[in-house]
Amino acid sequence: xxxxKDLSILLNNNSYPGRGIVAGKSPSGxxxxxxxxxxxxxxxxxxxxxKSSQEGIxxxxxxxxxxxxxxxxxxxxxxxxxxxxxxxxxxxxxxIFDCLSRGETFTKALSTRCFxxxxxxxxxxxxxxxxxxxxxxxxxxxxxxxDKEGSGCNRFTFEYASVNGMGHFISTYNGDGMPLPSFTGExxxxxxxxxxxxxxxxxxxxxNTDNKVSLYVRYTHLTTKxxxxxxxxxxx
Numbered sequence: 372x373x374x375x376k377d378l379s380i381l382l383n384n385n386s387y388p389g390r391g392i393v394a395g396k397s398p399s400g401x402x403x404x405x406x407x408x409x410x411x412x413x414x415x416x417x418x419x420x421x422k423s424s425q426e427g428i429x430x431x432x433x434x435x436x437x438x439x440x441x442x443x444x445x446x447x448x449x450x451x452x453x454x455x456x457x458x459x460x461x462x463x464x465x466x467i468f469d470c471l472s473r474g475e476t477f478t479k480a481l482s483t484r485c486f487x488x489x490x491x492x493x494x495x496x497x498x499x500x501x502x503x504x505x506x507x508x509x510x511x512x513x514x515x516x517x518d519k520e521g522s523g524c525n526r527f528t529f530e531y532a533s534v535n536g537m538g539h540f541i542s543t544y545n546g547d548g549m550p551l552p553s554f555t556g557e558x559x560x561x562x563x564x565x566x567x568x569x570x571x572x573x574x575x576x577x578x579n580t581d582n583k584v585s586l587y588v589r590y591t592h593l594t595t596k597x598x599x600x601x602x603x604x605x606x607x
Contacts, residue, residue, distance in 0.1 A: 382577035388542035395538015403507035433606040459498040491550040
């Protein structure tokens, strides 16, 4: 069994994880927990904010007049379909939502997608689906380039039974670099806190000050289905 890691330490030790997803359950077992953050190195990537929507959240340009290229950076990272919460780092959110609407599966949806066409980085597409029923089981996926030329796509899906006080974390990159090194291995097992504000603050404070852009955290009460959410944007 792998060690449960401290998410704050993982983030403090990585100046550029890029975009990241966390899913798990609070120590009491009362709450299903998800978190999603974005970072940016370019002015275009940093010119973004999260905004709450009826279905989840959307990414908008903070200053629309400075938006130079919306592709790959403007999308809906969080959407709800029935009891399922979808969290991704791109427009594959819509692909998953549409496939679920047709009675297809998370894995089937992602079989139609690939890593991002941003050579030489070939940024992985990371995705998560959580069943917001009492057990809050979840799956994480990463779509990665098969080689440095991006000649093929490797697809990995990890399915988890939720455990109180524990979750899993996946990000697009292992760190900064040129090209950016893609995340490797299985999602990392991390501890989940009981209080949404404390958990959100710990993540936000651990992200690199220059590169962090926005953070979303959601705690769903698994009995009442009511939820609380925290949105933090660097751009005010």
